[in-house]
Amino acid sequence: MAKIKFGLIGYGYWGPNIARLIDESDRVELAYCADLLDNSLKQIKQKYPHTTTTKNYKAILEDRSVSAVLIVTPTKTHYKLAKDCLLAKKHVFIEKPLTYSVKEAEELIKIASANDVLLSVGHVFLFNPAVKYIKKIIDKGELGVIRHFHFQRRNLGPVRKDVNVLYDLAPHDISMLLYFINQKPKTVIATGESYLQNGIQDVISASIKFEDKIMANIILSWIDPIKIRDITIVGSKKMLLFDDVSQSEKIKIFDKNANIIEATRNVPFGEYQIALHSGDVYSPDIENKEPLKEEINHFIDCIVEKKKPLNDGHNGLRVVKILEALQNSLDNNSQEVKI
Ligand SMILES: NC(=O)c1ccc[n+]([C@@H]2O[C@H](COP(=O)([O-])OP(=O)(O)OC[C@H]3O[C@@H](n4cnc5c(N)ncnc54)[C@H](O)[C@@H]3O)[C@@H](O)[C@H]2O)c1
Numbered sequence: 025m026a027k028i029k030f031g032l033i034g035y036g037y038w039g040p041n042i043a044r045l046i047d048e049s050d051r052v053e054l055a056y057c058a059d060l061l062d063n064s065l066k067q068i069k070q071k072y073p074h075t076t077t078t079k080n081y082k083a084i085l086e087d088r089s090v091s092a093v094l095i096v097t098p099t100k101t102h103y104k105l106a107k108d109c110l111l112a113k114k115h116v117f118i119e120k121p122l123t124y125s126v127k128e129a130e131e132l133i134k135i136a137s138a139n140d141v142l143l144s145v146g147h148v149f150l151f152n153p154a155v156k157y158i159k160k161i162i163d164k165g166e167l168g169v170i171r172h173f174h175f176q177r178r179n180l181g182p183v184r185k186d187v188n189v190l191y192d193l194a195p196h197d198i199s200m201l202l203y204f205i206n207q208k209p210k211t212v213i214a215t216g217e218s219y220l221q222n223g224i225q226d227v228i229s230a231s232i233k234f235e236d237k238i239m240a241n242i243i244l245s246w247i248d249p250i251k252i253r254d255i256t257i258v259g260s261k262k263m264l265l266f267d268d269v270s271q272s273e274k275i276k277i278f279d280k281n282a283n284i285i286e287a288t289r290n291v292p293f294g295e296y297q298i299a300l301h302s303g304d305v306y307s308p309d310i311e312n313k314e315p316l317k318e319e320i321n322h323f324i325d326c327i328v329e330k331k332k333p334l335n336d337g338h339n340g341l342r343v344v345k346i347l348e349a350l351q352n353s354l355d356n357n358s359q360e361v362k363i
Pocket residue numbers: 033034035036037038039058059060061064079081095096097098099101119120121146148192
């Protein structure tokens with residue numbers, strides 16, 4: 025069977041990872057790559073001599089034999105590029121976040137639907153075997169009632185110039201959060217500071233509250249000494265730590281909990297008792313699969329089988345809604361913002 029033709033826009037830091045996976049696939053070919061920089065185009069030509077390179081992404085849109093375009097450019101360029109691709113009836117995969125604003129995301133969803141093409145967002149953690157494992161045990165009730173989440177995404181760089189650390193890093197955490205609990209967010213608060221570039225916060229602390237008293241805190245930084253990517257999930261029965269930087273025990277499940285002893289719950293004068301339980305820790309084996317490869321394969325499957333991506337436009341919009349509300353809080357002295 026003939027390979028499906030893909031075009032890639034953006035061959036900077038992240039684009040080469042996507043180009044490699046397209047090239048390795050036996051179902052698709054990297055027909056085009058567009059970038060504004062001569063050096064990027066030179067690199068792609070050296071690596072993939074059969075790929076047509078161009079500075080003008082519209083050349084990809086004019087070629088009717090190209091089925092899909094993958095957009096791997098800075099966040100604020102996503103909307104315009106995606107709109108043009110969707111109007112040219114190309115299936116579109118956009119790196120995270122879908123767009124900078126809710127309005128733009130909603131418009132892209134409408135255009136994709138009107139043109140009967142797929143819109144998919146690079147929420148790569150939804151394809152991470154450890155994240156899928158966590159989702160499974162939350163759904164089975166192994167952790168009990170979920171109470172709260174701590175996310176930490178800290179490192180020394182890379183520092184972006186187009187968006188702040190919220191738009192750069194939080195899409196990962198927010199997409200996982202929504203996947204884990206599938207609840208409606210109610211309110212958000214964010215606070216942050218800009219140390220390197222005026223008006224572009226490089227350190228942000230964000231808090232999101234959901235129905236059922238679930239709370240999530242996210243710490244984001246581009247200027248931390250060591251790379252930390254972890255999530256703590258606290259349930260009424262057990263607690264879990266996902267350390268994405270760890271090479272061996274990525275997930276630890278703690279048989280620990282804190283609960284009011286039910287028999288004492290209604291006694292007067294605060295004489296109820298709280299039991300703290302601390303048992304074993306275990307670390308499950310997690311299958312070893314490359315999340316980005318899984319994500320690209322899912323996009324190809326959805327094109328071939330005409331099915332809705334897990335990471336579709338609506339999924340991307342839910343993340344952008346929270347980002348926009350958090351940015352609103354940042355811009356208004358950390359006021360609580362309703363969603
Ligand atoms: N999933 C992940 O873990 C992950 C990691 C890093 C980046 N990203 C995402 O990937 C996207 C790109 O990030 P990056 O770090 O590669 O940025 P980058 O700045 O390193 O590269 C972007 C490239 O896009 C090119 N470009 C910009 N406008 C263009 C246009 N109109 N036509 C053609 N080329 C154009 C630039 O020349 C540049 O080479 C962002 O959305 C970012 O959030 C995702």
